[in-house]
Amino acid sequence: MTEQRKMTDEELVAFYASRRRKNWVLLGILTGLAVLFFVITILKMSG
Numbered sequence: 001m002t003e004q005r006k007m008t009d010e011e012l013v014a015f016y017a018s019r020r021r022k023n024w025v026l027l028g029i030l031t032g033l034a035v036l037f038f039v040i041t042i043l044k045m046s047g
Helices: 008-045
Strands: none
Touching: none
C-alpha cells in the first residue's frame, strides 16, 4: 500500500486557494451560459 503524506500548512493553503479559484471560474462559466440561453430565448420570442 502507498503511504499517505500529510500536507503542510502552506500546501493546504495553496490547495484550497486553487480549489476556490476553480470554483469561481466554474461559476462564471455557468452564469455566462445561463445569460446566453436567456438572451437567445428573449431574441427568439421577440422575433
